Structure formats: C-alpha cells, structure tokens
Amino acid sequence: MVFSFFVRLIARGAEADLYEVDWFGMRAVVKLRKPKRYRDPELDKAIRSRRTLNEVRVMAKAREAGVDVPAVYFFDVERAAIVMEYIDGPTAKDLLESGKNVLGDVGSMVARLHAAGIVHGDLALTNVIYRGGVRPYFIDMGLGYFVEGSGRRAVLEFARDVNVLLRVLDTYGERGEDYKRAFWDGYSALGRLAEDVREGVRRIRASARYVER
Incomplete structure (x- = not known):
C-alpha cells in the first residue's frame, strides 16, 4: 500500500x-x-x-x-x-444550523438503507455530507451491519438506528420536533415497515424514560 x-x-x-x-x-x-x-x-x-x-x-x-x-x-x-x-460540502448539521431543514432527505435515504437490510450504526448529523450543499452522502459506516427480512429483530435494529438520530434532534428543542416530522415524512417511503419501526422507536424511548426515573 x-x-x-x-x-x-x-x-x-x-x-x-x-x-x-x-x-x-x-x-x-x-x-x-x-x-x-x-x-x-x-x-x-x-x-x-x-x-x-x-x-x-x-x-x-x-x-x-x-x-x-x-x-x-x-x-x-x-x-x-x-x-x-473525498466528499466536500457541509454536513446535515451545518445545514440545519443555517436554517435549511434537510431531514426529509435524510429520512428517505435511511429508508433506502433499511429497505436493503442495512443498519448504519451511527446516524449522526455529521455523518451526512451534502456534496456542493445539495446531494447527501452517508459516511463513517464502520459500525454498520446487515439484518435480514422485516421481522421483529429487523424492526428493533432499525428502530435503534433511527433512535440514535432522534436523540440528537432532541437537543434542538422545538425546532427538533419539526426536524423529526420531516424525517418521518421521508422515512415513510418504507411503507408499512416504517410504521413498525416508528412504533419500535416509541417503545425504546418510553423504556428509556422509565429507566431514567
């Protein structure tokens, strides 16, 4: 080398x-x-x-x-x-902080990953780079892995993947709720599985709140 x-x-x-x-x-x-x-x-x-x-x-x-x-x-x-x-451009985080809501794009791309049985493993806003400020590229997939089908295990793995991103969006307060809605709108391209994953996320987050108490 x-x-x-x-x-x-x-x-x-x-x-x-x-x-x-x-x-x-x-x-x-x-x-x-x-x-x-x-x-x-x-x-x-x-x-x-x-x-x-x-x-x-x-x-x-x-x-x-x-x-x-x-x-x-x-x-x-x-x-x-x-x-x-080398991908040159602002990250999704940079664009959000400049006032551009790109979570719909992110959601639709995550839906494609999950439809292919891919768990990214680290869905941070800094791991999506917009080439030229326009086209999203997903990077840092070292924690990624594959799951098969759309059964309970797959839903849980996808829900955990999404929850990593939602926890980041929690830090944006009221704006974060708009970002989450945009993400789910994009992610809805996954169809019925999207609803199952959303319910899985709800259960994960409810369980986390219970543990914190």
Whole structure:
C-alpha cells in the first residue's frame, strides 16, 4: 500500500484516524484502524481486518440501494485501511444550523438503507455530507451491519438506528420536533415497515424514560 503523501489529519477517533491524501492525483481520504494495545495482537489484527472488510461491504451494498456513499478506491484488510473518495460540502448539521431543514432527505435515504437490510450504526448529523450543499452522502459506516427480512429483530435494529438520530434532534428543542416530522415524512417511503419501526422507536424511548426515573 503506497500513498503519494499524507496531506493532513482530518480526524482522530477511538477506532480509526482519517487523513486527507493525494491518491494518484485525486483528493482522497484514508481511514486507518489503529491497533489496540490492550488486546492480544493476533485478535486485534483479526478484529480490525474484519471491521475493515465489513465497512467496505456495507458501503457497496448502500450504493446498490441508491444511497450515495464515498467511492472506495482501494482497501487493505491486512493493514486495516480504506482509501475512499473525498466528499466536500457541509454536513446535515451545518445545514440545519443555517436554517435549511434537510431531514426529509435524510429520512428517505435511511429508508433506502433499511429497505436493503442495512443498519448504519451511527446516524449522526455529521455523518451526512451534502456534496456542493445539495446531494447527501452517508459516511463513517464502520459500525454498520446487515439484518435480514422485516421481522421483529429487523424492526428493533432499525428502530435503534433511527433512535440514535432522534436523540440528537432532541437537543434542538422545538425546532427538533419539526426536524423529526420531516424525517418521518421521508422515512415513510418504507411503507408499512416504517410504521413498525416508528412504533419500535416509541417503545425504546418510553423504556428509556422509565429507566431514567
């Protein structure tokens, strides 16, 4: 694996670091999963390799489902590295804070993910980047995974996925309620399953309130 050069560190996370690089003349991002010293070295390597391959698979499946994700230029499971397209633009969070409600778009794209059996795993507003301020791309799918069918387990997994986003929207107060309605409007493209997921979210949130008391 050869990079022309590392340009700059974009983000340092608990699991991986992101670098902007020049990839044969193209602006790209390298995601490097870092070794964990507290784990057995062989186990650590296996975990990082598996998660790298899984992320690539999730991204490929999302693209097949009609959800924009960064193109993968190269990946190396041995080194736990993914080289992917650099997406330039504001995040969904940036656009919300500038007064543009984009949750309808987000909801319809999440519906596509779930229809394809994909759980994103970290539906944060910062994990949706609007290329040129117009077209949403979903990023950071390292916690993503697949579920089959539309039964009880799938509904629960989708509901948990959605609830991550709704908890973020809770912090916006009254505006957050408008954002949630826009999200559910977009998510309704999932049909009957959308209603089941919404009920699942209601139960999760009711249970959380009970535990807090």
